[in-house]
Amino acid sequence: MGESILIHGGAGGVGHVAIQLAKAIGARVFTTVREANFEFVRSMGADVIIDYEKEDYVDAINRETDGRGVDVVFDTIGGNTLARSPDALAQLGRVVSIVDIAQPQNLVQAWGKNASYHFVFTRQNRGKLDELSALIERGQLRPHVGAVYSLADLALAHARLESPNNGIQGKIAIAVVPSLLTSAELTPGESHDL
Numbered sequence: 001m002g003e004s005i006l007i008h009g010g011a012g013g014v015g016h017v018a019i020q021l022a023k024a025i026g027a028r029v030f031t032t033v034r035e036a037n038f039e040f041v042r043s044m045g046a047d048v049i050i051d052y053e054k055e056d057y058v059d060a061i062n063r064e065t066d067g068r069g070v071d072v073v074f075d076t077i078g079g080n081t082l083a084r085s086p087d088a089l090a091q092l093g094r095v096v097s098i099v100d101i102a103q104p105q106n107l108v109q110a111w112g113k114n115a116s117y118h119f120v121f122t123r124q125n126r127g128k129l130d131e132l133s134a135l136i137e138r139g140q141l142r143p144h145v146g147a148v149y150s151l152a153d154l155a156l157a158h159a160r161l162e163s164p165n166n167g168i169q170g171k172i173a174i175a176v177v178p179s180l181l182t183s184a185e186l187t188p189g190e191s192h193d194l
């Protein structure tokens with residue numbers, strides 16, 4: 001409660017849910033996206049939106065927090081985020097990463113912040129799913145489907161997901177039942193809130 005969090009990649013499949021979960025527990029949310037996704041992450045509840053193509057996020061966080069930094073950095077993008085996070089962290093801040101570490105990173109700056117690092121591989125369990133269902137029912141969590149592909153086009157869906165600036169907001173859904181693709185609720189290429 002009352003903490004602040006930087007969520008990298010706020011328009012992504014994980015990021016847009018992370019924004020909503022952080023808001024649901026009372027955090028102040030900073031997020032990095034490209035400009036085309038500003039309105040989307042604002043509608044998810046983001047408080048401070050940083051255009052990662054135009055501004056360095058460390059500078060933006062320090063400006064917006066008067067140099068204090070955020071309590072938590074949530075890394076969904078990788079690169080050198082682990083090494084740079086201490087520059088955007090408050091004292092005793094936490095860094096949570098869900099991505100592979102593609103290259104060794106120098107964490108020497110973490111000492112100065114007494115920072116902790118958490119590496120998370122998510123596992124579904126009934127308790128967590130029940131809590132998510134409750135948030136959805138209360139209107140505090142709105143999973144967003146940015147595109148729908150048929151099962152036959154699974155490879156196309158993966159290729160699009162893996163290309164940068166792919167225009168997808170939220171998740172890609174795969175319609176296992178072909179008739180869903182022609183229904184009014186799920187139209188390929190359109191956006192949907194579930």
Ligand SMILES: NC(=O)c1ccc[n+]([C@@H]2O[C@H](COP(=O)([O-])OP(=O)(O)OC[C@H]3O[C@@H](n4cnc5c(N)ncnc54)[C@H](OP(=O)(O)O)[C@@H]3O)[C@@H](O)[C@H]2O)c1
Nearest residue numbers: 009011012013014015032052076098120121122164165166
């Ligand atoms: N550990 C686990 O249990 C777990 C679970 C789920 C996912 N993951 C991993 O988490 C990562 C994210 O998954 P996802 O499903 O959210 O992927 P995604 O839907 O592709 O989202 C990634 C987002 O990051 C944005 N992005 C790319 N470069 C960026 C940068 N430098 N700064 C800010 N945003 C940037 C992308 O948008 P633009 O390119 O348009 O900017 C996109 O919106 C993947 O590597 C996935 O494998 C791990």
